[in-house]
Amino acid sequence: MTSMTSPSTSTSGISNASVAASTTASTASSGSAASLTQNDFLQLLTAQLKYQSPTSPADPTQMTQEFAAISTVDGINQLNTNLTGLQTANSAAQLAQASALVGRQVAVNGNSLFANSTGSATGAFNLPSASANTDVTILNANGSVAGTMNLGALPAGQQSFKWTGGTAGDSYSYQISAASASGVPISATPYTVYNVQGVNLTNGIPSLDVAGSASALPVSSVQTVLGASS
Numbered sequence: 001m002t003s004m005t006s007p008s009t010s011t012s013g014i015s016n017a018s019v020a021a022s023t024t025a026s027t028a029s030s031g032s033a034a035s036l037t038q039n040d041f042l043q044l045l046t047a048q049l050k051y052q053s054p055t056s057p058a059d060p061t062q063m064t065q066e067f068a069a070i071s072t073v074d075g076i077n078q079l080n081t082n083l084t085g086l087q088t089a090n091s092a093a094q095l096a097q098a099s100a101l102v103g104r105q106v107a108v109n110g111n112s113l114f115a116n117s118t119g120s121a122t123g124a125f126n127l128p129s130a131s132a133n134t135d136v137t138i139l140n141a142n143g144s145v146a147g148t149m150n151l152g153a154l155p156a157g158q159q160s161f162k163w164t165g166g167t168a169g170d171s172y173s174y175q176i177s178a179a180s181a182s183g184v185p186i187s188a189t190p191y192t193v194y195n196v197q198g199v200n201l202t203n204g205i206p207s208l209d210v211a212g213s214a215s216a217l218p219v220s221s222v223q224t225v226l227g228a229s230s
Contacts, residue, residue, distance in 0.1 A: 098199045098206035098219050105226035106208065106217070110192030111173050113138060114212035115166030123174055124160040124191040124226065131178040131186050138163055139173045146172055154178070158224060160193075171212065195229035 105122060113121040123136070134151040147165040166172060176188040194210035194217060201207075207216035211229075 094219065095199070095201065095206045098208060101196045101208060101219075101222070101225065102198060103229055104196055105193050105229055106196055106210070106222045107191035107193050107224045107226060108217065108221045109189075109223060111175070111190035112192040112212070113163065113166070113172040113174055114194070115168055115170050115172070116195075116211075117168050118164075119166045119168050120162055120164045121166050121172065122160060122162050122193045122226070124158065124193050124224070125176050126158050126189040126191070127154060127156050127178060127186060128188075129156045129180065129186055130154065132181040134159075134176065134178040134188075136161055136163070137175045137177070138165070139175070141171060141173075160226060191223055193226060197229075 107124045111123075113123050115121045127134075131154050134154050136149040136151060137145060138147040138149070140146045147163060149161060149163060151159070151161060163174075174190065176190055178186040178188050180186060194208070194212060196208050196210055196217075198209035199206050200209055200216045202216075207218050208222075210217050
């Protein structure tokens with residue numbers, strides 16, 4: 001008598017293969033099978049088609065969902081790869097930009113002055129309109145007047161000044177008093193000027209090591225770049 005495979009055993013194997021493949025594809029779409037590759041999914045689906053019962057083929061709707069899961073996972077993997085590449089390129093560009101500032105003076109929002117080894121300090125400010133007269137008052141840390149400067153008439157836009165009456169290593173603040181030809185006060189925007197000494201890199205984000213500040217300066221805080229460090 002010819003020996004034949006038990007239908008119940010064959011059907012059970014088919015059912016198990018189908019359930020395993022469909023379950024894996026479904027969970028991959030939700031991220032729980034993120035370690036599986038596209039080839040893994042294709043192998044599971046190939047096995048499911050190979051061992052399906054002729055009298056009970058796989059559900060077309062279920063197959064469509066599984067192919068959609070493959071496409072979704074593959075698309076996410078490609079997107080992550082592209083994002084990683086963009087982040088690397090962006091970090092490299094930021095580092096190059098920050099490195100170009102070493103040895104230069106940069107201005108950020110603020111009104112501090114830092115005297116260098118010769119006692120001179122550089123300040124900068126922006127005038128929204130031309131002034132007929134512009135005065136600078138430099139203050140000590142205790143608020144007393146350390147010096148004054150008259151810059152005269154200035155055009156609108158970014159301006160800078162150099163004060164030479166400081167003490168090496170000391171910090172000061174300053175105030176700008178400007179007025180138009182008709183005597184109307186002009187509100188100037190003051191900047192703190194730093195000498196960039198180096199670049200720090202933390203978690204792929206560059207920042208500036210500047211004289212006069214214990215904390216690194218974010219590149220994004222730079223309002224304008226002046227000349228070489230003094």
